[in-house]
Amino acid sequence: DTGVSQNPRHKITKRGQNVTFRCDPISEHNRLYWYRQTLGQGPEFLTYFQNEAQLEKSRLLSDRFSAERPKGSFSTLEIQRTEQGDSAMYLCATRTSGDTGELFFGEGSRLTVL
Amino acid sequence: AQSVTQLGSHVSVSEGALVLLRCNYSSSVPPYLFWYVQYPNQGLQLLLKYTTGATLVKGINGFEAEFKKSETSFHLTKPSAHMSDAAEYFCAVSSSGAGSYQLTFGKGTKPSVIP
DSSP states (O other): OOEEEEOSSEEEOOOOOEEEEEOOOOOTTTEEEEEEEESSOOOEOOOOEETTTEEEEEEOOOTTTEEEEGGGGEEEEEEEOOGGOOOOEEEEEEEEESOOOEEEOOEEEEEEEE | OEEEEEEEEEEEEEEEHEEEEEEOOESSOOOEEEEEETTSOOOOEEEEEEEEOOSSEOOOOOOOEEGGGGGGGEEEESSOGGGGOOOOEEEEEESSSSOOOOOEOOOOEEEEEEE
């Protein structure tokens, strides 16, 4: 158990609907990352928070995607007007402020868009 | 910019034989290198990491990897394959120095362990 909690674990939705995923980090971890993983691929970076500040966003994060981390604790990733191409596993990972770069991953939220 | 290449998305290995999973990286600054394992429908678990110092690093479950700067490689090995090693393995690179230390992952390699 890595201590990073994600929910829901599975979400099936119809194209055009909005979905939101939540990530609860390990309590002392102030850095939080969202990754997307599609079938047969490695995780791809989406966005990064240091405390409540969103410091980096990937070009993969279209304007339909938004992420927040109010108060620097849990984070949410919302996808608006979902498309079939959004079907993927969305992974949250967190770490402390040290510079080793080791990430602790949650078990992911799998999205299926019909 | 940084990137990772994992040669072979699927490899076959006999139970008890050497496991060798290849990883080559590209990084403009000294890299931090990682191997993660992922079991079906689960998140990623860290196997081992190289940041600085000794180039041969040992991880969990009997795995080890050697950082070879001249070859830009960080291959993962295990002396004797076990059925429980059947999972997907991802090599990742993170650039040292200031910044977000985001990881860039390879596409993964999945060994099939043959009894």
